[in-house]
Amino acid sequence: MIPAWVEGQLAPVEKLAVHLRGLRHKAVSVFVLSERGILIQQRALAKYHTPGLWANTCCTHPRWGEADAECAARRLREELGIVGLHLQAAGRVEYRAEVGGGMVEHEEVALFRAVAPADLALRLNADEVMAARWVELAALQAEIAAAPEAFTPWLRIYLADHSRQILGPVGG
DSSP: OEEEEETTEEEEEOHHHHHHHTOEEEEEEEEEEETTEEEEEEEOTTSSSSTTOEEOSEEEOOOTTOOHHHHHHHHHHHHHOOOSOOOEEEEEEEEEEEEETTEEEEEEEEEEEEEOOTTOOOOOOTTTEEEEEEEOHHHHHHHHHHOGGGBOHHHHHHHHHSHHHHHGGGGO
């Protein structure tokens, strides 16, 4: 169950139902940065929407009653094996995007960023992530311009509309 707005109130709703109904719901997105650039991940092919697409470091929905920062740290650990980074809140954004299969992400997102050492060790959870890589912001923007269909709608929205907020001075 994830927190979603139903008839103006926050309520626990099954994740698939939230996306099929296009309900506005809580989400968390993390951007891990280093001297190597931004860490992005390629979503596992078994994901029920946007499989195989490249996304920001980590994104998920908090469990009912879970604090946003706790959720961000949990999913970094579960998806990428990353622990011990200092997560810095980077504000909130809201977006709505079709993600295929009749599903809609209408998210109110708590954004986080963290700075990692260049030698950050990763341990990918194959159920969630099929690949991860570091990429410089300018190179990522060029890749998205050349092949937007290879990237999740939310990553494209974040970089087009909110990069300075998310990435700080490197984003703008």
